[in-house]
Amino acid sequence: MSEPGKWGDLAPRLISGVAMAVGGLGLVWLGGPWFAALATVAGALMIWELARMTDPGRPAEALLLAAGAAVILGAIFVSHNPYFLPLLVVPALFGLVRPKRPMRVHFVLYAAMIMIASYGLVAFREGYGLLWLLWLVLVVVVTDIAGYFAGRVFGGPKFWPRFSPKKTWSGTVAGWIAAAGIGLIFLRISTAGIDLLWISALLAFASQLGDIAESAIKRKAGVKDSSSLIPGHGGLMDRFDGLLGAALFMLLVAQLTDVPAVRF
16 A cells, blocks of 8 residues: 555656656757747746745735746847846845745745756857757756655665655665766767766756755745646746756856867
């Protein structure tokens, strides 16, 4: 009787996950305004989810913040004006006054993370090409899948129970190993060096930290999911929290080292 409880969420996770993967990867492949539109919509929806979690008593303001985030991201993507980039932190600044005091820091930091990562993914696609964005997405996906199955099969000690009570050390390490495997594959189809193996593993860890950060917000807010937009996954933040952490990490790496531009 315990097995359905352990694997009961697998079917809806797989169905919605495949649907998101097909649609999302199609827009990633098209790039340009298509991928920018995806990043704009996803970023705005995550701002909406964050606003609802941190201050559920003001749903109308959550919608206004989401609309503002969409306008800012859209303006940046359409204009390509670097002077507009400081506007990315505007939604986060509302966190200084909007949520109740215990949630203000959480809102400010995570709202900034959402906006910068939403912009950064599009900039990374345009600057370094489709191949490297696919690498980033695949690392995040296999990290999540490996952690999901390893955690349920092997179990064991929790990685950081204070913030993420379900994440285990076995799942965490399995994610690193799986990510290094993706790095090994991309070594053969790119001009990257052997450093890609440990960068892939670190990217997996950044993805896991993004997951943990969102879990901490949900625990503080007393909610199970960021929303119910995606069957089996909860909300967009529940699905893309790892991608946000990975995107921020790669933005940092791209500033510190040479990322070879390899295009199809």
